[in-house]
Amino acid sequence: MTAIATQLPARIDGLSNVRTATVLFCVAIALAFLKPVLPEWLVRLPDWMILPWAQWLQALFDFVREDLGLIYVTRTITAGLEFVLDATANIMYGKHRWPYLGPISWACVAGVSAILGYWLGGRRLALLAGGTWVWTAVIGQWDLAMQTMSVIVVAAPIAVAIGVGLGILAWRNRTIEKALRPVLAVLQTLPFFTYLLPAVIFFKVGPTAAAVATIIFAIPPMILMTTLGLKKVPPDVVEAGQMSGSTRWQMLRHVYLPAARTEILVGVNQVIMLCLAMVVLTAFIGMPGLGAKLLAMMGSFKLGRSFEIGVTIVLIAVMLDRLSKAWIVKQPVHFEKGTPWWQRHFFLLAGIAVFLLLALLAWIVPYFHEVGRRQDLSMGREIDDVIKWVLDVDWIQATTEWLRWFLNTKVLIPFRDSMLWLPTPSVIVLFAAVAYYVGGLRSALVIAAFFGIVALSGWWDRSMITLYTVISAVVLATLLGIPLAIFASRSEKWSGRILLACDTAQTFPSFIYLIPAIMLFGVNDVAVIFSILIFAMVPLTRYTIEGLRGVPVELTEAADMAGSTRKQKLWHVQLPLALPTMAVGFNQAIMFAFFMVIIAAFIGTQDLGQELQRTLAGNELGKNFVLGICVSVMALAFDHVIMRWVAGRKAALGLD
Amino acid sequence: MKTTLTRFATAAAVTAVIGMTTVGSAQAEDSGDPIIIPIHNWSSQIVMSNAVGQIFESLGRNVEYVTTDSQAVYESVRLGDVHLELEVWEGAFGKSFREALEKGGLHDAGDHDAVTREDWWYPMWTKESCPGLPSWEALNDCAELFATPETGDKGRYLDGPVDWLKHGKERAEALGLNFTVINAGSAAALWAEIGAAEKDKKPVLVFNWTPNFAEAVWPGEFVEFPEWEDGCDKDPAKGPNKDALYDCGNPAKGYLKKAAWDGMEDKWPQAYCVLTKISFTNPQIAEMAKLVDVDEQEPDEAAENWLADNEAVWKPWVEACAS
Amino acid sequence: MTDNQPVISCRNAWKIFGDDPELFYKNITADMSFEDMRQKGYIAGVRDVSVDVAKGEMLVIMGLSGSGKSTLVRCLSRLHDITAGTITVDGQDLGSLSERELIELRRSKMGMVFQSFGLLPHRTVLENVAFPLEMRGQDKHERRKRALEVIELVGLSGREDYFPRELSGGQQQRVGIARSLAIEPDIWFLDEPFSALDPLIRREMQDEFLRLQEMLGKTIVFITHDFDEALRLADRIAIMKDGAVEQCATPDQIVLNPATDYVAKFTEDIDKARVVHAGAIAKPVNGTAVSGEPISSKKTIQELARLLVDDDRDLIPVTSDNGKVVGNLDRVQALDILLR
Incomplete structure (x- = not known):
């Protein structure tokens, strides 16, 4: 009885949603068709409505910085941070600073990592952990890698500590949680160019600014995972702690955490991955090591060496990812009574022994301390030639020529022009209609407000170009990624392979494929979309595979017993059930695309990214921030609508 | 060979004390704090920075390098986070430099001998299909040679990144060129475009500058536009088109400056003195870039080699400042 | 006097869940049903409950899931704050204790066992058991000694260094029991401790539990949804429905005289002979003749079955533990129960 009672209003609601959404949709279409007769102010906002946000923000920023003296606070923090960074820099690559111990021989690091890998995950992880460092040293990038790592080993723990702290606060206090949520959302969608300048000004160009930018970038998932984890602690465990007479602090320290x-x-794992994702981007503000070298190599068109650096970054990322994941699932195991001391601490002792042994070896054979110049096995030139040769193959060139022509003239340019042609209100109403259909009045208002901000910022046209690029890339990524994922999900073997490819594509510095993209397609939107496409396909493919493989076995078996063909099973059982998961992937693809579309300014675009790049020359923080917010709110608009849809869909399917 | 083992064997504190005293007593006059030199993502600047850093080190200074964005760096020099900048290109960084200059905190530390030129450029093979070059008047006749699917029948010119503040679009309009101007996003994008055109010897027209490594890899020429007149960017009357700005070529002899943080002179007077004396020429800069780009040396190694081969060049700068 | 004072005394306790329980409580009328409240968005977890638990007594709270029994025990241990009413423990008003005092009370007097064990996954058996001792700041050596004692008591010796996930469900609950006993509590709360276990293990654990209780003689509040379990263990049973106590009495009384239809439905299928003791149905002597061999008041009717059938007396004397005659058993009445 009650079930019916609660379901009925929902259905009526649903119907009226559709009706209102349809009305809104018709309004949007009407506005578009009426464009020739619309008054000017309905096509684009008149100039007087666009307030000088940039100047205001600039003034506010100057006030906070100088008059409130924020810069002195941050510079004090910087000094402390610098001390720590100097210490790790000394140990890892021998920067001339306290404690004057380093650098550690590469062989020692490789050896100890291998032992750690073995302890966490057996022989395969040992090979991965040791092998990565051996590769790094032998290819001649040891110093660079250590320069990078010296910042990451400081940034990642700080990000974890702050993230856990804020996560606890958000869990304890709903007000803080509510206040934190929009800040995190904006932080996660704000384009990278927007926090480049403040980081430099407040935290001093160099490893400090790089560390701060990395920390800010990496914190959000740590906060979210901490809060989630604390909320998920079983009530029995909590009550057991309380009944044991724990104080609040004891509860947190001994029970909750x-x-x-x-x-x-899992949060720590994400922090590590995000830190590595920032290696190249932070090189613009002083991150030393691999990223900086990569930029220099690209500046002089050395594809081979860039590629090698990319491989190193991927290897390090994959290694740290696998190690931390192994750590997540690693459970403590007891030792039988009477196990001798050395057996209980076998791996610790082995680590120390290997360290000392290799240190001795490095002392005798300098090669194991430091791979000298000209001793490395870099094959930069050879790889250069291979890449150039591949790009020169006739049929590849012919294909890309055709693609360039077809996509540009038949698809992209008409699409872009129509986005630019549409009157502002028409676009806003159109998105609001979609939002209404998915999430009702509230969603529609949120979306309208978000796009309203974009309109009021005065950067409407450029925002539309950004939007067009993102949509085109994500649509193409969907067309390519989903069939690939459906194919891969059919077998364990292929799922593994494709997922590994996803990991690689995600951590491979995006800068590296900007160059081949340009060489294939030239400086134009096809190259831009191609480079976004690679990035956006990753989450789509991954979530689709996970969604399809996550369909309960009983259901597929039921479908088999009902005599359905493979295709019927896919369409009627697997896809509908996997759809919410796939939509989460789709959402991430859009977020990634918004991230990458700004990076693609390095190819050459005419959108917000280009304008953001321009602000760097003039140190125009106010304008920079306005542009950043435009990107952020558009990304958040998509995020809102898709996640609403997912929540509704999951509820309907009874998942979660 | 000081290795880890020996280092770890020594008590950390002892090393620290020794380290401190040696640094502290080495120079009474200049500060023992490291001079921080910014490096960017093109070879000549990296090698030059390393070379100058090594000159400073030969004087007993501590030097550190930090990678930065080449536009945002002026804000950092101004704040004293980095202490100098060795390559201030008139065209590309003039605006950022001037703005920082106005805000105060950094100053002009003199010009290099080298002159810079930044303008429309084409690789040599382009000339075969458009023999009228390098005169700009030949461009319109060859426009369709440079056409691409997205530009239709107009020619395509790939300009430098927007933050370099080139005015390609304005110039094309002012001179009535039948070209669409597209901005590349980075230097790397420009090289990729040339690299892609290389095999089929496709004609391309891109933004380029000298001195840089590209000259050695792809021989080419600048397009000769109407000569630069002062005020061409401010006064429409200047240049052939009386109603438009930017109707001239860029200055064929732009400056290449050094910039220094205002506090540098007081903190490291000797090093500052050397900085003001430093002046590299175009061939020297090209040579440095070549060591890295063509000979595949590491920047610090290249700087070392260059200094060893060119003592006659840099020793006088140091001697002039010996107190 | 003090001996008669109940250890736990609960008077008109209410626990209401919802947006503003205090305000809602003020507007509650006597005729408002559980369902009425739910329509308004409030759930009455505990509704006007008054029970006492005497020293050394085992009170079993029985009810189906959602009846409020777990909520009640959480009110008694103040894991939940009650909305209205009073609960006193050893004469102290539980609601008025400060956080500090409450923690002190739990550290010295209360132990609790949970349905899904509530073990800390990152601690070994020994560390789990020693956890309450650690919380109250006992030194490491002492805590280890005491923990080993309790571990032995629950029969887990040799498993001290295991982690919870390395143990079976039954063993895990033994750890939970050991932990709750580590501080030597006076009051022992057990919230469906055996519900998550297999039937065979459950039986074994019940026996084990009875053995422990015989040894320790604690004041116990035991929650279960299993009526057989309740009958097996309880001194008194409180049957709950929709947050309220339907009947609180000895098993014999519940079986013989169910107070409401709801309770009657529970007792319907119960083999009463196995529950009812001779003492419970013995009638006062009142001058009637007492003759022949007496029977113990602690024996159930079923245990006396052969005797009841074979004996030809109408009234059989019943004696308590100390041999005193407490009354006469009406043989026909007893046979009725047996043969029903």
Whole structure:
């Protein structure tokens, strides 16, 4: 009885949603068709409505910086941070600073990593952990890698500490959680160019600014995972702690945090991955090492060496990812009574022994301390030639020529022009209609407000170009990624392979494929979309595979027993059930695309990214921020609508 | 060979004390704090920075390098986070430099001998299909040679990144060129475009500058536009088109400056003195870039080699400042 | 006097869940049903409950899921704050204790066992058991000694260094029991401790539990949804429905005289002979003749079955533990129960 009662209003609601959405949709179409007769102010906002946000923000920023003296606070923090960074820099690559111990021989690092890998995950991980460092040293990038790592080993723990701290606060206090949520959302969608300048000004160009930018970038998932983990601690465990007479602090320290271990470690894993994702971008503000070298190599058109650096970054990322994931699932195991001391601490002792042994070896054979110039096995030139040769193959060139012509003239340019042609209100109403259909009045208002901000910022046209690029790339990514994922999900073997390819594509510095993209397609939107496409396909493919493989076995078996063909099973059982998961992937693809579309300014675009790049020359922080917010709100608009849809869909399917 | 083992064997504190005293007593006059030199993502600047850093080190200074964005760096020099900048290109960084200059905190530390030129450029093979070059008047006749699917029948010119503040679009309009101007996003994008055109010897027209490594890899020429007149960017009357700005070529002899943080002179007077004396020529800069780009040396190695081969060039700068 | 004072005394306790329980409580009328409240968005977890638990007594709270029994025990341990009413423990008003005092009370007097064990996954058996001792700041050596004692008591010796996930469900609950006993509590709360276990293990654990209780003689509040379990263990049973106690009495009384239809439905299928003791149905002597061999008041009717059938007396004397005659058993009445 009650079930019917609660379901009925929902259905009526749904119907009226469709009706209102349809009305809104018709209004949007009407506005578009009426464009020739519309008054000027309905096509684009008149100039007087566009307030000088940039100047205001600039003034506010100057006030906070100088008059409130924020810069002195941040510079004090910088000094402390610099001390720590100098210390790690000394140990890892021998920067001339306290404690004057380093650098550690590469062989020692490789050896100890291998032992750690073995302890966490057996022989394969040992090989991966040791092998990565051996590769790095032998290819001649040891110093660079250590320069990079010296910042990451500081940034990642700080990000974890702050993230856990804020996560605890958000969990304890709903007000803080509510206040934090929009800040995190904006932080996660704000284009990278927007926090480049403030980082430099407040935290001093160099490893400090790089560390701060990395930390800010990496914190959000840590906060979210901490809060999630703490909320998920079983009530029995909590009550057991309380009944044991724990104080609040004891509860947190001995009950909550250890019980939320898994989620917190998942957060740590994400922090590490995000830190590595920033290696190249932060090179613009002083991150030393691999990223800076990569930029220099690209500046002089050395594809081979860039590629090698990319491989190193991927290897390090994959290694750290696998190690931290192994750590997540690693459970403590007891030792039988009477196990001798050395057996209980076998791996610790082995680590120390290997360290000392290799240190001795490095002392005798300098090669194991430092791979000298000209001793490395870099094959930069050879790889250069291979890449150039591949790009020169006739049929590849013919294909890309055709693609360039077809996509540009038949698809992209008409699409872009129509986006630019549409009157502003028409676009806003159109998106609001979609939002209404998915999430009702509230969603529609949120979306309208978001796009309203874009219109009021005065950067409407450029925003539309950004939007057009993102949509085109994501549509193409969907067309390519989903069939690929459906194919891969059919077998364990192929799922593994494609997922590994996804990991690689995600951590491979995006800069590296900007160059081949240009060489294939020239400086134009096809190259831009191609480079976004690679990035956007990753989450789409991954979530689709996971969604399809996550369909409960009983359901596929039921479908088999009902005599359905493979195709019927896919269309009627697997896809509908996997759809919410796939939509999450789709959402991430859009977020990634918004991230990458700004990076693609390095190819050459006419959108917000280009304008953001321009602000760097003039140190125009106010304008920079306005542009950043435009990107952010558009991304958040998509995020809102898709996640609403997912939530509704999941509820309907009874998942979660 | 000081290795890890020996280092770890020594008590950390002892090393620290020794380290401190040696640094502290080495120079009474200049500060022992490191001079921080910014490096960017093109070879000549990296090698030059390393070379100058090594000159400073030969004087007993501590030097550190930090990678930065080439536009945002002026804000950092101004704040004293980095202490100098060795390559201030008139065309590309003039605006950022001037703006920072106005805000105060950094100053002009003199010009290099080298002159810079930044303008429309084509690789040599382009000339075969458009023999009228390098005169700009030949461009319209060859426009369709440079056409691409997205530009239709107009020619395509790939300008430098927007933040370099080139005015390709304005010039094309002012001179009535039948060209669409597209901005590349980075230097790398320009090289990729040339690199892609190389095999089929496709004609391309891109933004380029000298001195840089590209000259050695792809021989080419600048397009000769109406000569630069002062005020061409401010006064429409200047240049052939009386109603438009930017109707001239860029100055064929732009400056290449050094910039220094205002506090540098007080903190490291000797090093500052050397900085003001430093002046590289075009061939020297090209040579440095070549060591890295063509000979595949590491920047610090290239700087070392260059200094070893060119003592006659840099020793006088140092001697002039010996107190 | 003090001996008669109940250890736990609960008077008109209410626990209401919802947006503003205090305000809602003020407007509650006597005729408002559980369902009425739910329509308004409030759930009455505990509704006007008054029960006492005497020293050394085992009170079993029985009810189906959602009846409020777990909520009630959480009110008694103040894991939940009650909305209205009073609960006193050893004469102290539980609601008025400060956080500090409450923690002190739990550290010295209360132990609790949970349905899904509530073990800390990152600690070994020993560390789990020693956890309450650690919380109250006992030194490491002492805590280890005491923990080993309790571990032995629950029969887990040799498993001290295992982690919870390395143990079976039954073993895990033994750890939970050991932990709750580590501080030597006076009051022992058990919230469906055996519900998550297999039937065979459950039986074994019940026996084990009875053995422990015989040894320790604690004041116990035991929650279960299993009526057989309740009958097996309880001194008194409180049957709950929709947050309210339907009947609180000894098993014999519940079986013989169910107070409401709801309770009657529970007792319907119960083999009463196995529950009812001779003492419970013995009638006062009141001058009637007492003759022949007496029977113990602790024996159930079923245990006396052969005797009841074979004996030809109408009234059989019943004696308590100390041999005193407490009354006469009406043989026909007893046979009725047996043969029903």
